[in-house]
Amino acid sequence: MTGWRGLVRLAWRRDRIMIGVVLVSIWLLSYYSAVAVPTLYSSSDQLVAANAAANASTGVVAMYGHIYDTASVGGVAANKVAMLDFLTMAFLVIAIVRRHTRGEEESGRFELLGATPVGRLAPLGAATILAVVTAVVSGLVTIPAVIAGGWPVGGSVLFGLAQTGVGLSFVALTSVAVQLSSSYRVCGAWIFGALGVTFVLRMIGDVSWDRAAGVVTWLSPLGWAQQVRYYDGDRAWPLLLPLALFAVALPVAAWLQSRRDLGAGLLPDRLGPPTGRIGTPLGLAWRLQRSGFVGWLITYVILGALFGAIVDTIGGLMSGPASEMLRKLGGVGTFNDIYLTLIGVIAAFGATAFGIGAVMRLRTEESSGHLETVLATRVTRLRFFASHALIAFVGSTVLMAVLGLVMAAAHRTGSSGYWREASPAFAHLPAVWVMVAVALVAVAWLPRLDWLGWAILAGVVLLGELGPLMGLPSWVQKVSPFAHTPKIPVEAMSWTPELVLTAVAVALVVAAAVGFRERGIPVT
Amino acid sequence: MTTVIETHNLAKSFGRTRALDGLDLSVEEGEVHGFLGPNGAGKTTTIRVLLGLLKADAGTASVLGGNAWTDIEEIHRRIAYVPGDVTLWPNLTGGEVIDLLGRLRGDLDKDRRALLLERFDLDPTKRCRSYSKGNRQKVALVAALASRAELFLLDEPTAGLDPLMEAVFSDVARELKGEGRTILLSSHILSEVERLSDRISIIRAGRIVEVGTLDEMRKLHTTSISASVRGLAPSLDTMPGVTNLTRDGRLIRFSVDADNLDAAVAAVAVAGVDSLVCEPPTLEELFLSKYEGGVR
Ligand SMILES: Nc1ncnc2c1ncn2[C@@H]1O[C@H](COP(=O)(O)OP(=O)(O)OP(=O)(O)O)[C@@H](O)[C@H]1O
Ligand SMILES: [Mg+2]
Numbered sequence: 019m020t021g022w023r024g025l026v027r028l029a030w031r032r033d034r035i036m037i038g039v040v041l042v043s044i045w046l047l048s049y050y051s052a053v054a055v056p057t058l059y060s061s062s063d064q065l066v067a068a069n070a071a072a073n074a075s076t077g078v079v080a081m082y083g084h085i086y087d088t089a090s091v092g093g094v095a096a097n098k099v100a101m102l103d104f105l106t107m108a109f110l111v112i113a114i115v116r117r118h119t120r121g122e123e124e125s126g127r128f129e130l131l132g133a134t135p136v137g138r139l140a141p142l143g144a145a146t147i148l149a150v151v152t153a154v155v156s157g158l159v160t161i162p163a164v165i166a167g168g169w170p171v172g173g174s175v176l177f178g179l180a181q182t183g184v185g186l187s188f189v190a191l192t193s194v195a196v197q198l199s200s201s202y203r204v205c206g207a208w209i210f211g212a213l214g215v216t217f218v219l220r221m222i223g224d225v226s227w228d229r230a231a232g233v234v235t236w237l238s239p240l241g242w243a244q245q246v247r248y249y250d251g252d253r254a255w256p257l258l259l260p261l262a263l264f265a266v267a268l269p270v271a272a273w274l275q276s277r278r279d280l281g282a283g284l285l286p287d288r289l290g291p292p293t294g295r296i297g298t299p300l301g302l303a304w305r306l307q308r309s310g311f312v313g314w315l316i317t318y319v320i321l322g323a324l325f326g327a328i329v330d331t332i333g334g335l336m337s338g339p340a341s342e343m344l345r346k347l348g349g350v351g352t353f354n355d356i357y358l359t360l361i362g363v364i365a366a367f368g369a370t371a372f373g374i375g376a377v378m379r380l381r382t383e384e385s386s387g388h389l390e391t392v393l394a395t396r397v398t399r400l401r402f403f404a405s406h407a408l409i410a411f412v413g414s415t416v417l418m419a420v421l422g423l424v425m426a427a428a429h430r431t432g433s434s435g436y437w438r439e440a441s442p443a444f445a446h447l448p449a450v451w452v453m454v455a456v457a458l459v460a461v462a463w464l465p466r467l468d469w470l471g472w473a474i475l476a477g478v479v480l481l482g483e484l485g486p487l488m489g490l491p492s493w494v495q496k497v498s499p500f501a502h503t504p505k506i507p508v509e510a511m512s513w514t515p516e517l518v519l520t521a522v523a524v525a526l527v528v529a530a531a532v533g534f535r536e537r538g539i540p541v542t
Numbered sequence: 543m544t545t546v547i548e549t550h551n552l553a554k555s556f557g558r559t560r561a562l563d564g565l566d567l568s569v570e571e572g573e574v575h576g577f578l579g580p581n582g583a584g585k586t587t588t589i590r591v592l593l594g595l596l597k598a599d600a601g602t603a604s605v606l607g608g609n610a611w612t613d614i615e616e617i618h619r620r621i622a623y624v625p626g627d628v629t630l631w632p633n634l635t636g637g638e639v640i641d642l643l644g645r646l647r648g649d650l651d652k653d654r655r656a657l658l659l660e661r662f663d664l665d666p667t668k669r670c671r672s673y674s675k676g677n678r679q680k681v682a683l684v685a686a687l688a689s690r691a692e693l694f695l696l697d698e699p700t701a702g703l704d705p706l707m708e709a710v711f712s713d714v715a716r717e718l719k720g721e722g723r724t725i726l727l728s729s730h731i732l733s734e735v736e737r738l739s740d741r742i743s744i745i746r747a748g749r750i751v752e753v754g755t756l757d758e759m760r761k762l763h764t765t766s767i768s769a770s771v772r773g774l775a776p777s778l779d780t781m782p783g784v785t786n787l788t789r790d791g792r793l794i795r796f797s798v799d800a801d802n803l804d805a806a807v808a809a810v811a812v813a814g815v816d817s818l819v820c821e822p823p824t825l826e827e828l829f830l831s832k833y834e835g836g837v838r
Contacts, residue, residue: 124632124671200671201632289667294638297645306631387629391682394593394623394695395646396615538596 021136025144029118033148040110041156043476044103044181045163047484051099052167054488055091062089069093076225076328077357081364083220083244084227092169092177092249095487100177102483104184104243105217107156111149111185112209115192116202118145123281124202142196142275146189146268153185173249176257180243183260187239188213190260190267197274200283207313214317216240218324225328239263299397300405306383307376307409314372314417318365322421325361326428354434358425359508362442363500365421366450367479369414373454374471376410381461381468384540393539403462403534407527410454418443418450438507445506448519449499453478455526462533465541544571544607546693546724547592552601553748554587561587562598563748569726574719576739577728584748585728586626589695592726593623606693619648622686626697626728628678630670636681637666643685655688661710675702687714694718694725700734712738733822765803766821768795773813781806792816 030037059065069088072078082097090096119142122128128141137143161178165171188209195209216238223235224244235241242259246252278284296302380403383389392402422443426436433439457471464470478498485495495501499522502515547569554562561584569575579585590596592605594614603610608617630639640659644650659666662680670678679702686694700708715725715738729735735742736756744752764785770792778784778794783802788795798806810818 287669287672290635290638290669292635292637292666294634294641296638296642299646302642302646305634387625387627388631390590390593390595390625391623391643392646393595394618394621394625395643396618396648397646398615536597539590540595 019137019139019143021131021134022140022144022147025118025131025136025140026148029114029144029148033114033117036113037110037152040106041152041159043480044106044156045159047480048099048103048160048177049163049167050488051095051484052164052169055093055095056168057489058095058487065089065091065093072097075356077360079224079227080221080325080328080357081360083224086247086250090250092173096169096173096177096249097244098483098487100180100244100248101240102480103160103181104240105213107153107181107185108188108213108240111153111188112192112213114149114152115145115189116196116206116209118148119193120196120202120205124200126281128280138276139272142193142271146193149189149192150186153182153189156185157182170249172252176246176252176254177248179254179257180246180248183246183257184239184243186260186264187242190264190271191239193271194267194274197271197278198284200281200287203310204283207310211313218321220244222324298405299392299402300408302392303379303402303405303409307379307406307413310375310379311372311409311413314368314413315420318368318417318421319424321365322424323428325421326425328357354432354439355507358439358442359505361425362422362446363482363505365418365443366446366500367475367482369417369421370450370453370475372417373410373414373450374457374475376406376413377454377457377461377471378468380406380458381465384465385542387540387542390540399535399539400531403531407454407458407530410458411451414450414454415447418447434507441511442506445511445516446500446503448516448523449503451523452499452519452526455523455530458530459526459533462530462537465537545569546571547575547603547605547726549588549591549603550601552588552591552603553599554584554591554596555599561748562591562601564601565745565748566750567743568753569724570741571724572719572722573740574715574725574727574738576735576742577726577745578730578732578735578742579728579745580730583730583745585730585745586697587748588745589623589626589697589726589728592695593618593621620691621693621695622647622689622691623694624682624686624696624699626701628682628701630673630678630681632671633669635667635669636664636673636677639670639681640666640685640688644688647689647691649690651688651690655684658684658688658714661714662707676704676707679703680707683711687718692723694723696725697728698730699727700729700731708734764797764799766795766797767806767810767819768793769810769818770794770816771810771813772816775809775813777809777812778806781809 055065059068066088069085069090072082072094073085073088078094082094082101085093085097122141131141157178157180159178160181161174164174164177169177191212192209195212196205198208199205217240219234219238220241223232223238223241226232227235235245239260242256245256246254274284296305383392383406389402393399422440425443426433426440429439453471453475456474460470461468478500481490481495481498482500485498485501499519502519504510504512504515545568547567549565549567552562552565552567553560563584565584565588567577567588577585577588587596591598591603592610594610594612594617597611605617606620610617630636634642640655641650644655662684664677664680664684668677670681673681679699683699686696700711703711715727718725725738727735727738739756741753741755743750771794772792774789775794778787778796781798781802783799784796784806786795786797794810796806807820
C-alpha cells in the first residue's frame with residue numbers, strides 16, 4: 019500500500035469535477051424531492067391515497083419499491099428519489115474504482131508507477147479509498163439536505179446512510195470485478211451486469227413483497243438499502259449488510275490482485291485465428307460492438323419476459339383520489355396501461371444508453387489511435403462514421419422492438435391485445451434517436467466534450483423521473499425529447515411529435531456527419 | 543521524374559502551438575526520402591496532413607497528383623501508412639489486424655503477407671494486447687509493407703525493433719525501392735535515415751531547414767570523441783575542423799568533422815590511448831553545429 023496517498027490525490031485531481039457534479043446533483047435532487055411533498059399532497063389523506071395508489075401500481079413498485087406504511091411522509095417521493103440516488107451512487111463508485119484500477123492498468127500508465135516505490139496494492143487501495151470517501155460524504159450531506167427539505171430526522175439519517183451503504187456495496191463488488199479480466203470493457207460488463215442483476219432481484223422481491231419470493235430482495239445490495247425502510251418503519255440493522263459485504267469482498271480483491279501479474283486477468287489470453295475475415299468498416303465496428311450489443315440484447319429479452327409476466331399479476335380499474343395522484347406519476351388509465359407506459363419510458367432510457375455507448379465507441383476508436391490507421395486506407399470518414407452510427411441506431415431500435423414484442427408475448431391472461439401492448443416500446447424510438455444523434459453531434463463537433471452525450475442523458479432521465487414530482491415549469495420539462503413522445507397506451511397515439519422528432523434526429527445526424535468530415539483527426 | 547509529394551508553405555497550428563510553419567517538402571518518385579527532425583518538430587503532423595487527417599491552415603499539399611484533403615479516396619488507394627504511435631485493437635489477433643487493414647486498403651496479398659510474417663518472425667495468432675512493443679510495431683509494418691502501394695508513409699517505422707529486425711526492415715525497404723516505389727521515412731535517428739535514404743529533408747520547428755543528398759549531409763557530420771590518453775596530443779589545438787575541445791586531467795573530449803576525422807584520430811593515437819569512444823552526432827548537435835558554426 020506504500021504510496022497510496024499520492025495515488026488518491028492523483029485520482030481526485032482527475033475525477034474531482036465528475037465527483038463534484040454528481041454529488042451536488044444527488045444532494046439537490048434529494049432536497050427538492052423532500053420540499054416537493056407538501057406541495058403535492060395538501061392533506062394526510064391525500065398522502066395515504068397516493069401511497070396506496072403507488073403500491074397498487076405494479077410498475078411503480080417494480081421500479082421504486084413497495085411502501086409498507088401508507089402514512090409514510092416520504093412515501094412515493096422518497097422511494098423514487100432513493101432509487102435514483104442509489105443508482106447514481108452505484109454508477110459513480112463503479113466509475114471511480116474501474117477507472118483508477120483496470121483502466122489505468124490497461125492504458126499502461128501503471129507501468130510507470132510499477133517502477134516507483136508504490137506498493138502493489140496501492141492503486142486498488144487508492145481507488146477504493148476515494149470511492150468510499152465519496153460514498154460516505156454523499157450520504158452524510160444528504161441527511162441534512164432532506165431534513166432541511168422537511169423530512170423527519172430519524173428517517174433522514176437512515177436515508178443518507180442507506181445511500182452510503184449502496185456505495186460501499188458497489189465499491190466492494192467493483193474491486194473484485196476489475197480483477198477478473200485483463201480488459202477494461204469486460205470488467206465493466208461484469209460489474210454493470212451485476213448491477214442489473216441486483217436491480218432485477220430487488221424488483222422481483224418488491225413486486226412479491228407479501229409472498230415467499232419476496233426474500234430475493236435480500237440477495238440484492240439495492241434491496242438491502244431499501245429494507246432500511248427510511249420514513250417507513252426506520253430499521254438500522256440492514257445497514258450492517260453492506261459493511262459485511264465490504265469486509266468480505268475487499269480482502270478477496272486484494273488477494274486476487276496480489277496473485278496476478280500487472281495487466282493480466284485471471285485467465286491468460288488464448289491464441290486466436292492467424293487470419294481474419296473482417297474487411298469493411300461496418301464489419302470492424304460490429305466486431306468491436308458485438309459483445310456489448312449481445313449483452314444488452316439478452317438483458318432486454320429477459321426484462322421483456324419478466325415485465326410481461328409481472329403484468330399478469332395486476333388488473334382492475336382505478337378511481338377517485340388514487341387516479342388523481344397517478345396522473346402526477348405519469349398518467350391515468352388502467353393499471354396495466356400505466357405500467358406499460360412506465361416500462362416503455364424506462365426501457366427507452368436504457369436503449370438510449372446503449373446508443374450513446376455505441377457512439378462513444380466511435381470516439382474511443384479515435385482517441386486510441388485506431389481511427390488514424392483505418393482512415394489511411396481507402397475508408398472515408400463518412401463510411402467510418404456511418405458504420406458506428408448505424409450500430410447505434412439499429413441497435414437501440416432492435417432493443418426496444420425486442421422488449422416490446424417479448425413483453426407483449428409474455429403477457430397472456432387479460433392482455434388488451436398483442437400490438438397494443440407491444441407498441442409502447444416503439445412510441446419512444448424517435449426520442450431515442452434524437453438523443454443518440456445529439457451524442458453524435460457532440461463527438462463530431464466537440465470531441466473533447468464527448469461526455470456531453472452521457473450528461474444530457476442523465477439530465478433527461480432526471481427531468482423525466484422527477485420533473486413532474488418536483489413541479490418544474492413545463493418548458494423545462496419539455497426540453498427532453500421524451501416529453502414529446504405520446505405515452506401510449508395511456509395517452510392516444512399522435513404522429514406529429516414522432517415525425518418532428520425523427521426529422522430533428524435526421525438533421526442532427528447530418529450536422530454531425532458534416533462536422534466529422536471537416537475536422538482534424540485525431541483529437542486526443 | 544515525377545514528384546509524388548509536394549507541399550508549399552504548409553501551416554498548421556494547434557491553439558497557440560505552431561506545429562507547421564511554412565513547410566515545403568518535395569519527394570520524387572522512386573526515392574527513399576528521409577524526413578528527419580527532433581521530437582516535436584512536426585513530422586507526424588506533416589504526415590497527417592498528407593493523409594488528409596488534418597486540414598492545413600494554409601498552404602497546399604499534393605500527394606500522387608491529388609489534393610491531400612479532397613482527393614482522399616483516389617490517393618489512399620495507392621498508399622500505405624505506418625503510424626508513429628502504433629495502437630492496435632487489443633482483442634483482435636495480429637493476423638486479423640493485418641488482414642483487416644489489407645482488405646480496407648483493397649490489396650490484401652496472401653503470399654506476400656506470409657513471406658513478411660516469416661521474415662519478421664511474427665506470430666499472427668496472438669491477441670494484440672499481449673504483443674510486446676516491438677511485435678506490435680511489426681504487425682503495423684507487415685500490414686503496410688504487404689501492400690502493393692506506390693507510396694509508403696512510414697512514421698518512425700523501426701521504433702521498438704531490435705537490430706536484427708531493423709536490418710530486415712532495411713532489406714524490405716530497399717527491395718521496395720528496387721521495385722520503383724516511393725518511401726517517406728520519418729525518424730529522429732540520423733544513422734537510420736542515412737542508411738536507407740537517397741535524399742533527406744530536415745525539419746525543425748515546423749519548417750524544412752535543409753534538403754540534400756546523403757553526401758551533402760555528410761558535410762554536416764561531426765563526430766564526438768572522448769579519449770583517455772597518456773600524453774597531451776597538442777596538435778589537436780590547432781587542427782582544422784576540431785571544435786569544443788576540453789581537457790579534464792587525462793580525459794580529452796572534442797568534436798571533429800568528417801573531413802578531419804582520420805587526422806584527429808591519428809593525433810590522439812600518437813598520445814597513447816587507454817580508451818576511446820566515438821559517437822556519431824545526435825540530431826541536436828547537428829543542428830547546433832549548423833546554426834552556431836554556420837556550415838551553410
Ligand atoms: N492534436 C494536437 N494538439 C495540440 N498540439 C499538437 C497536436 N498534435 C501535435 N501537436 C504539437 O505540434 C508539434 C509537432 O508535433 P508532431 O507530433 O508533429 O512532432 P514529431 O516531429 O512527430 O515529434 P516526435 O519525433 O516526437 O514524434 C508539437 O509541439 C506538438 O506538441
Ligand atoms: Mg511523431
